[in-house]
Amino acid sequence: MIILVYGDDSFRVQEKVESLRTAFKTKFDPAGINLSVFPDVKTGKMDPNEVMRSAMSFPFLAEKRMVIARDLAASNKKDLVWAESLDKIPASTIFVLWETLEPRELERKPLFKKLQTVAEAHFYPFPKIEGAALAKWISERVVERGGTIAPDALRALIERAENDLWQIDGEIQKLVAYADGGQIIKEMVEKLVRASFDSNVFALMDAVSARRTAEVIKLLDEERASGAADGYIFSMLLRQIRILLGASLLLENNPRATKDDVASELDIHPFVATKALQQARNFKPEVLKKVHGFLYELDLGIKSGKWPDKIAVDLVVVSLLA
Numbered sequence: 372m373i374i375l376v377y378g379d380d381s382f383r384v385q386e387k388v389e390s391l392r393t394a395f396k397t398k399f400d401p402a403g404i405n406l407s408v409f410p411d412v413k414t415g416k417m418d419p420n421e422v423m424r425s426a427m428s429f430p431f432l433a434e435k436r437m438v439i440a441r442d443l444a445a446s447n448k449k450d451l452v453w454a455e456s457l458d459k460i461p462a463s464t465i466f467v468l469w470e471t472l473e474p475r476e477l478e479r480k481p482l483f484k485k486l487q488t489v490a491e492a493h494f495y496p497f498p499k500i501e502g503a504a505l506a507k508w509i510s511e512r513v514v515e516r517g518g519t520i521a522p523d524a525l526r527a528l529i530e531r532a533e534n535d536l537w538q539i540d541g542e543i544q545k546l547v548a549y550a551d552g553g554q555i556i557k558e559m560v561e562k563l564v565r566a567s568f569d570s571n572v573f574a575l576m577d578a579v580s581a582r583r584t585a586e587v588i589k590l591l592d593e594e595r596a597s598g599a600a601d602g603y604i605f606s607m608l609l610r611q612i613r614i615l616l617g618a619s620l621l622l623e624n625n626p627r628a629t630k631d632d633v634a635s636e637l638d639i640h641p642f643v644a645t646k647a648l649q650q651a652r653n654f655k656p657e658v659l660k661k662v663h664g665f666l667y668e669l670d671l672g673i674k675s676g677k678w679p680d681k682i683a684v685d686l687v688v689v690s691l692l693a
Contacts, residue, residue, distance in 0.1 A: 373457060375486055377470040377477055378497030382536035387495055388439065388469045395437045395465060405436035409443070419443065426460050434463070441469040444482045457489055474498075501534050501641055509539060513555065518547035520555040527560040533642055565597070572611050573646045579691045580653035587688060601680035605673065608687050609666050614639060616659040618651035662690050 376387050392406070400406055407425045410417040422440050430436035460466055468486075470477050474496065477483055486492045500508055506525055513520045520528075528546075532538045542564050546555045549563060571590060578586040594604055617637045621628045634644035651659075666687060672678035678686075 372462070372464070373460065373466045373468065373486060373489055373492045374495065375468045375470065375483070375492065376495045376497070377468075377472070378474060378495075379499045380497040380536060381471060382540065383497040383500075384469065384471070387497065388467060391465075391467055392437070392439065395435070399430075399433055399435045400437070405430045405433050407436070407438045409438070409440045417441075417443065423456055426464050426466050428464075429461060430463050435465055436463060437465045437467065439467040439469060442471055443468055444470055444477060444480045445472050455485065457485055457492075462491070499534055500536075505529060505534050508536075509543070512540065512543050513547065516543055516547040518543075518550055518552075518555055520546075521557060524555050524557045524560045527557050528564060529642075531560065531564045533640070572607050573650070575608075576611060576615070576650050579688065580650060582692060584692060587692065591684070591688065601684050602673070605669075605680055605684050605687065608684065609670065612659060612663050612666055612687075614643065614647045615651050615654060616656070616663050618644075618647040619654060619656045619659050622648075622651055623656055662687070665690050 374391065376384050376391075378384050396403060396406065409422050409425075417440070422438065422443060426438045428436065468482075472480075486494070506529065509525055509528065510520060528539065528542060532542060542560075545563055546559055549555075549559055571594060575587060575590045578590060591604070595601070614637060618628075618633050621633060621636055625632070628648070630641055630644040630648050633639070633648050634641045637644070637647075639647070669678055669683045669686060673680060673683050
């Protein structure tokens with residue numbers, strides 16, 4: 372049996388591999404003598420020939436053996452030659468291929484194409500989850516951790532962590548412990564879960580569009596106090612202005628444009644597209660064009676040493692508030 376686990380969602384990919392490993396040890400190999408994992412823990416090297424020898428070996432005093440190979444497709448330059456050997460793997464081997472390559476790149480590999488012709492090959496793709504699926508995953512995860520979460524708290528958690536399951540899982544553990552048997556409420560999320568600047572930039576742009584100067588200054592001060600470099604803040608503002616300008620121009624051509632239209636046209640996450648669509652309506656296209664041109668000048672000034680990062684950030688914000 373060959374099992375391919377891959378996808379953009381590295382959290383669920385790793386979790387699936389770990390569940391396969393645990394199930395194998397529980398059912399077939401409690402002592403772990405028939406489990407081989409590649410690359411080598413000590414050297415970090417991947418030798419495709421050694422992986423194949425291990426996969427071809429028969430189990431020792433057991434019904435099955437398991438071989439787990441991480442990023443075999445990425446590390447193997449003779450992919451086609453190696454792929455042709457898959458048919459020789461005995462039925463007693465459970466061969467788990469754990470791939471972290473971007474799915475579209477992986478699916479072009481001869482190894483992937485060969486697997487599609489193997490009768491005993493099983494595919495487990497894990498794309499990034501969002502929307503209702505993400506909310507369902509979080510709710511179930513909270514229950515698994517022994518807690519419950521209020522709908523508005525769930526929305527607040529998604530707004531702050533988006534669909535980063537690595538962060539969300541850690542936040543859930545923290546929130547469940549803090550709730551101590553009670554329900555997780557929105558105030559807990561706001562108190563314990565610090566939004567990344569990717570999320571805070573939306574709040575900043577909301578405050579800018581409403582001309583809430585004191586709030587804008589407060590948000591910038593909080594980011595700087597948390598250790599965010601002004602160069603990073605500038606790059607995020609530049610990215611957000613470009614997104615808003617793109618969404619604004621799209622709305623000019625099609626006032627009925629949806630978040631899906633924006634996400635597809637600008638190649639951004641639907642959550643970001645939703646926020647961009649809302650905020651783009653608060654700015655005139657000519658204002659965004661002017662600020663974007665100013666950002667370009669500031670960017671050149673930063674790279675040439677003319678402008679310090681902090682002053683450039685402040686000038687961008689002032690130009691938006693003007």
